Amino acid sequence: MSDNLQLAPHLVLTWHDWVALFGHYLMMSIMSVGGAISTTSEMHRFLVDQHHWLTEEQFSQSLALAQAAPGPNVLFVALMGWHVGMNAGSTTAALCGVLITMVGVLTPSTIITYTAARWAHDNRELRPVRAFKQGMAPIVIALLTSTAWIMGSSAGQGGNWRLWLLAVACGLIIWRTRLHLLWLLAAGALLGAFGQV
Numbered sequence: 001m002s003d004n005l006q007l008a009p010h011l012v013l014t015w016h017d018w019v020a021l022f023g024h025y026l027m028m029s030i031m032s033v034g035g036a037i038s039t040t041s042e043m044h045r046f047l048v049d050q051h052h053w054l055t056e057e058q059f060s061q062s063l064a065l066a067q068a069a070p071g072p073n074v075l076f077v078a079l080m081g082w083h084v085g086m087n088a089g090s091t092t093a094a095l096c097g098v099l100i101t102m103v104g105v106l107t108p109s110t111i112i113t114y115t116a117a118r119w120a121h122d123n124r125e126l127r128p129v130r131a132f133k134q135g136m137a138p139i140v141i142a143l144l145t146s147t148a149w150i151m152g153s154s155a156g157q158g159g160n161w162r163l164w165l166l167a168v169a170c171g172l173i174i175w176r177t178r179l180h181l182l183w184l185l186a187a188g189a190l191l192g193a194f195g196q197v
Contacts, residue, residue, distance in 0.1 A: 010088075011088045011089070013084075013088045018096065021053075021081075021084065021100055021104070025100070025101050026107070028042055029109040030112065034144055035073070036073070036074045036105055036109075040063065040150060041146040041147055041149070043059075044059055044150050058080075058087075059080070062076050062079035062083060065079060081097035082095075082098050083097070084097040085097030162197045166191065166197050170184050
């Protein structure tokens, strides 16, 4: 284990805490308009700032590892649940954390998405349905922007203008070109490896 890894203090979680964690993830599931990743700023507030169940480093590592791993990006939710459980002191608690967070974040959004998608498909020509779809775009962008802000600030990079410039440049490149995202990830990794960001 590296010397700079900040460990959360050993947590004592009661069943009330586990219920609160489950309830919060149920609520975030309903808020996750742009996917679970769009609610990371609220997860950060709840897990790191309010309850101190995760450290800044554990939070950032959960996001980074899940985004780098193949598979759905919702895996960061499982990693956060795992860290909460491990901070509580046992592998059993970690597995409980994974189950609570994943069931909480997946159940409402899955039911709502399935129901709404069927209804919207059947009524796709209605003006309110078209207006709703167009109105959701700015909300998703705002949620993803808040996620980018938390990710850029939580690692102590709030004052690193190069990181923010790189983020804006990548956003513009993605928006205006057909360059594959993996090239931008590789370029960012190289810049990070050479200490440029």
